[in-house]
Amino acid sequence: MPEEIPSAEHSAAGIVDAMHNIAAGHAPMQGSLGKVIAPPPDIDILWNGIHLTKEQVYLNEQWLIGHYREARGHIVSGTQPAGHHVHTHGIDNDYTETFIYTDTLKPGDWVSVFPVEMEGEQLYMVTEKMVKL
Numbered sequence: 698m699p700e701e702i703p704s705a706e707h708s709a710a711g712i713v714d715a716m717h718n719i720a721a722g723h724a725p726m727q728g729s730l731g732k733v734i735a736p737p738p739d740i741d742i743l744w745n746g747i748h749l750t751k752e753q754v755y756l757n758e759q760w761l762i763g764h765y766r767e768a769r770g771h772i773v774s775g776t777q778p779a780g781h782h783v784h785t786h787g788i789d790n791d792y793t794e795t796f797i798y799t800d801t802l803k804p805g806d807w808v809s810v811f812p813v814e815m816e817g818e819q820l821y822m823v824t825e826k827m828v829k830l
Contacts, residue, residue, distance in 0.1 A: 728811040730827060733802045737761055744810045755822045764798040802826060
C-alpha cells in the first residue's frame with residue numbers, strides 16, 4: 698500500500714515547528730543571580746547548581762585588583778564664603794585623575810550571570826555585583 702502524502706496544512710505546521718525549534722536553540726538565555734564562592738583571580742561562582750570557574754567566565758575587568766582607569770575633565774566652580782571669611786576664589790582647571798581598584802568580589806557576594814555561546818563553547822558573562830535593598 699503506498700504511503701499517504703501529508704496534507705499541505707500538516708506539512709506547513711511541521712516546517713513552522715522545525716523553524717521554532719531552531720530559533721529557540723539560538724535564543725539568548727536570560728541572566729540570573731550567582732553566588733561568589735571564591736574571588737578572582739581563581740573565581741568560583743555557584744550558579745543554577747553548577748560551579749563556574751575562571752575557564753568558563755568572562756568577568757567585568759573592574760573586579761580585578763589593580764585594574765587601572767584614568768579620567769580627564771575640566772572643572773569650573775568657585776570657593777564659597779564661610780563664617781567670617783567672605784573672600785572667594787574662582788576655579789577653572791583641567792584635571793586628570795587615576796583610579797586603581799583595590800577591592801574585588803568576595804565570597805557570599807551575589808553577581809549577575811549571563812550564559813553566552815561563543816565559538817561553540819558555553820561560557821558565562823559576570824557583569825555586576827548585585828545587592829538586595
